[in-house]
Every structure is written in C-alpha cells, then in structure tokens.
Amino acid sequence: MEQRSPDLNRYSGDRVASLIREAELALRGRASEAARLEAEMLLGHVMGWSRAGILIHSQERVTGKDRGRFRRLVGLRTRGHPLQYLTHTQEFWSLEFYVNRHTLIPRPESEILVEEGARRVTGSRPIVIDVGTGCGNLAVALARELPGARIYAVDISGEALAVARRNARSHGVGEQIRFLKGDQFAPLAGLGLEGKVDLLVANPPYISTAELAGLPVDVRDHEPRQALVAGRTGEEFYSPLIEGAGRFLKAGGSLIMELGLGRAAGVRRRLEASPAFGKILTVKDGAGIERVAIGARSSRDAG
Ligand SMILES: C[S@@+](CC[C@H](N)C(=O)[O-])C[C@H]1O[C@@H](n2cnc3c(N)ncnc32)[C@H](O)[C@@H]1O
Incomplete structure (x- = not known):
C-alpha cells in the first residue's frame, strides 16, 4: 500500500487532486456527464492552467482565495450556470x-x-x-x-x-x-x-x-x-x-x-x-x- 506522508494527509483537502474529487462529486449530483472534465476546467480557469497543468500540479496546495473562487464557480455550475460563462471561453x-x-x-x-x-x-x-x-x-x-x-x-x-x-x-x-x-x-x-x-x-x-x-x-x-x-x-x-x-x-x-x-x-x-x-x-x-x-x-x- 502506498505510504502517504502525514503532511499530505493533513492538508489533502487543500490539494488539487482532492479539490477536483470534491467538485466532481458535487457536479455529478446534478447529473453532469462530464463532471470530472468540468471540475478540471473550472480549477484550470482559476489557476490559469491547462488540463495537463492540473495533472502536473495534482499534489500542490491551493490557497484559500483560489479555493474559495473555485468552490464558488462549482456552486454556480451545480445551479445550472453554463460552464462557458464561468470560464468565459x-x-x-x-x-x-x-x-x-x-x-x-x-x-x-x-x-x-x-x-x-x-x-x-x-x-x-x-x-x-x-x-x-x-x-x-x-x-x-x-x-x-x-x-x-x-x-x-x-x-x-x-x-x-x-x-x-x-x-x-x-x-x-x-x-x-x-x-x-x-x-x-x-x-x-x-x-x-x-x-x-x-x-x-x-x-x-x-x-x-x-x-x-x-x-x-x-x-x-x-x-x-x-x-x-x-x-x-x-x-x-x-x-x-x-x-x-x-x-x-x-x-x-x-x-x-x-x-x-x-x-x-x-x-x-x-x-x-x-x-x-x-x-x-x-x-x-x-x-x-x-x-x-x-x-x-x-x-x-x-x-
Ligand atoms: C442565435 S444568436 C447568434 C449568435 C452568433 N452569431 C452565433 O452564431 O453563435 C442571435 C443573435 O442575434 C441578436 N439579435 C436578436 N434580435 C436582433 C435584431 N432584431 N437585430 C439584430 N440582432 C439581433 C442577438 O442579440 C444574438 O446575439
């Protein structure tokens, strides 16, 4: 079994990978078929990363301000706001x-x-x-x-x-x-x-x-x-x-x-x-x- 460092466990909720998981679950709740893709696109938009960037940075921590912005966008998406109006593209x-x-x-x-x-x-x-x-x-x-x-x-x-x-x-x-x-x-x-x-x-x-x-x-x-x-x-x-x-x-x-x-x-x-x-x-x-x-x-x- 993979050994995770105590530090990683402690802060995992702030990391890219877990934020994506959290958002994916929230988006799946509204029957979005592309929940993971959408979660990645929203976080990518907040962080200025491509989807490949999400993978590269998957174990990095996201600051409170960026986390807040990301969660706000995920919330809007769960309430039906089109993804494109959230990422503006x-x-x-x-x-x-x-x-x-x-x-x-x-x-x-x-x-x-x-x-x-x-x-x-x-x-x-x-x-x-x-x-x-x-x-x-x-x-x-x-x-x-x-x-x-x-x-x-x-x-x-x-x-x-x-x-x-x-x-x-x-x-x-x-x-x-x-x-x-x-x-x-x-x-x-x-x-x-x-x-x-x-x-x-x-x-x-x-x-x-x-x-x-x-x-x-x-x-x-x-x-x-x-x-x-x-x-x-x-x-x-x-x-x-x-x-x-x-x-x-x-x-x-x-x-x-x-x-x-x-x-x-x-x-x-x-x-x-x-x-x-x-x-x-x-x-x-x-x-x-x-x-x-x-x-x-x-x-x-x-x-
Ligand atoms: C279906 S959208 C098409 C937008 C874009 N051309 C596209 O293909 O995605 C129709 C556009 O017509 C504009 N529109 C609606 N009534 C109009 C009118 N009377 N005269 C000129 N433009 C109008 C709307 O503001 C909207 O931008």
Missing part, C-alpha cells in the same frame, strides 16, 4: 472565443455556416454581412478564412457587440470587421451596400415562446433571451432576412441561415416564394437535422 472553428452572459454560446453546428459561406465566396475583396453576430464567432471565423473580405457585423445588443469587438481584436481581424448596433438591416442603411454583397450569414433567434419552457435549464435561464426567442412562431426572423438578402446580395451572392429544429420546410417555402432566389438547398448537421438553408441570389432583375 468557448472554442469555435478551432479558435477560442470570449463569451459572457450577454452572448449566445457558439454551437458546433454553426460552423456549417462558416464552411458553406467561405467556399461560396469568390473574388479577392468580398463583402460579407453577419446579422445577429453575438460574440462575433461567424464574422471572426469568416474574416480568418477570407483575409480580403470586408465584413459588416450587426447585433441589437451593445453588450454582445463589445464582446464581438474583443474577439475580433484578439484574433487579429479587428480591421476587417465593422460592428454595427441595431435592428437587423437598419444600421446598414446609407452605407451603399445594396446589390454589392457576396455573402449574408445569419444565425437568428429561432425558438418560439412556447418552446422556451422546454429548453434545458442552462440555456433557458442563462443564455440571453433575445438571442434565443424569435417570437410566437419561432420563424419571425426568416422573412425579414430573406427580404434583406434580396436587397443587399449581388447576383450570385449567397444567403446562409441557421435553422431551428423543424424549421426547414417553412423556411424553404419562404425562400421559394421570393423571386430573388433561384437555387435553394438545405444542409444537415452531424445529427442528421436540416440545420442550414442556403439561397443563391438570382439575377438582380429577379428581385
């Missing part, structure tokens, strides 16, 4: 994004918008619009993929835009993106972009008021309502986006919108009803859900 498109309670946490399926958008754009100086930019994940990822692009990123939330600006700066694309506050296309008025835009991406709010109650607590009670809820039907944003895309896209330009669960047929009908769009398709995510609708702008006369 979420990976998207292999980039680290700062997030807070004013921004939706980027979801992996939204990477489809970046992938489909980047491959549809031709030309060295494309113009891109991102409506509802949130923490700026789509705009920043597209700026990195399309270094010559000029991107206009709109959001109704000034707090979200502050986060998006921060992310654009930290990923070295601050000069490429202009952030604008306002309702959908309103802040783009007067910029002379009508008929000149190559790509319009949007991950709009798409939850209906009735669906909100059924969302997981982490989402329903913590992510910004105006990022989630569209209105009574959940489809309120799609018609204005299709109409705006008809005005702003140049011939051959693409509109790419994320779809909520079960929204594909309704959105497809709206796209088909618009004379501005010829080719229409939907793309499934990894779970087989039709997640993205794409419309190609037909000739300008068609609008």
Whole structure:
C-alpha cells in the first residue's frame, strides 16, 4: 500500500487532486456527464492552467482565495450556470472565443455556416454581412478564412457587440470587421451596400415562446433571451432576412441561415416564394437535422 506522508494527509483537502474529487462529486449530483472534465476546467480557469497543468500540479496546495473562487464557480455550475460563462471561453472553428452572459454560446453546428459561406465566396475583396453576430464567432471565423473580405457585423445588443469587438481584436481581424448596433438591416442603411454583397450569414433567434419552457435549464435561464426567442412562431426572423438578402446580395451572392429544429420546410417555402432566389438547398448537421438553408441570389432583375 502506498505510504502517504502525514503532511499530505493533513492538508489533502487543500490539494488539487482532492479539490477536483470534491467538485466532481458535487457536479455529478446534478447529473453532469462530464463532471470530472468540468471540475478540471473550472480549477484550470482559476489557476490559469491547462488540463495537463492540473495533472502536473495534482499534489500542490491551493490557497484559500483560489479555493474559495473555485468552490464558488462549482456552486454556480451545480445551479445550472453554463460552464462557458464561468470560464468565459468557448472554442469555435478551432479558435477560442470570449463569451459572457450577454452572448449566445457558439454551437458546433454553426460552423456549417462558416464552411458553406467561405467556399461560396469568390473574388479577392468580398463583402460579407453577419446579422445577429453575438460574440462575433461567424464574422471572426469568416474574416480568418477570407483575409480580403470586408465584413459588416450587426447585433441589437451593445453588450454582445463589445464582446464581438474583443474577439475580433484578439484574433487579429479587428480591421476587417465593422460592428454595427441595431435592428437587423437598419444600421446598414446609407452605407451603399445594396446589390454589392457576396455573402449574408445569419444565425437568428429561432425558438418560439412556447418552446422556451422546454429548453434545458442552462440555456433557458442563462443564455440571453433575445438571442434565443424569435417570437410566437419561432420563424419571425426568416422573412425579414430573406427580404434583406434580396436587397443587399449581388447576383450570385449567397444567403446562409441557421435553422431551428423543424424549421426547414417553412423556411424553404419562404425562400421559394421570393423571386430573388433561384437555387435553394438545405444542409444537415452531424445529427442528421436540416440545420442550414442556403439561397443563391438570382439575377438582380429577379428581385
Ligand atoms: C442565435 S444568436 C447568434 C449568435 C452568433 N452569431 C452565433 O452564431 O453563435 C442571435 C443573435 O442575434 C441578436 N439579435 C436578436 N434580435 C436582433 C435584431 N432584431 N437585430 C439584430 N440582432 C439581433 C442577438 O442579440 C444574438 O446575439
């Protein structure tokens, strides 16, 4: 049997390994499947360590102040606060994004918008619009993929835009993106972009008021309502986006919108009803859900 030093026994409650165990048990209590991973991420956040750092330092003592901070974060997590709002980070498109309670946490399926958008754009100086930019994940990822692009990123939330600006700066694309506050296309008025835009991406709010109650607590009670809820039907944003895309896209330009669960047929009908769009398709995510609708702008006369 391993001999533990008296000193280690005496202080074991202060050490990294036992703090992780303590937190893992508390997090398991709320049925978190990734309790250990979450415990490690929270302590790593407090200590400024990677997960490998947790292993390396496993027998070190954690000071009272850091212990207190860690336990406070674990407590918040057990009460349903999303891990990403506690660590202020979420990976998207292999980039680290700062997030807070004013921004939706980027979801992996939204990477489809970046992938489909980047491959549809031709030309060295494309113009891109991102409506509802949130923490700026789509705009920043597209700026990195399309270094010559000029991107206009709109959001109704000034707090979200502050986060998006921060992310654009930290990923070295601050000069490429202009952030604008306002309702959908309103802040783009007067910029002379009508008929000149190559790509319009949007991950709009798409939850209906009735669906909100059924969302997981982490989402329903913590992510910004105006990022989630569209209105009574959940489809309120799609018609204005299709109409705006008809005005702003140049011939051959693409509109790419994320779809909520079960929204594909309704959105497809709206796209088909618009004379501005010829080719229409939907793309499934990894779970087989039709997640993205794409419309190609037909000739300008068609609008
Ligand atoms: C679903 S989130 C998408 C965030 C981010 N683009 C992403 O893909 O993760 C929707 C965003 O739209 C913004 N929004 C809601 N209503 C808006 C409106 N009327 N005009 C502009 N942005 C709006 C919200 O503040 C939120 O940041």
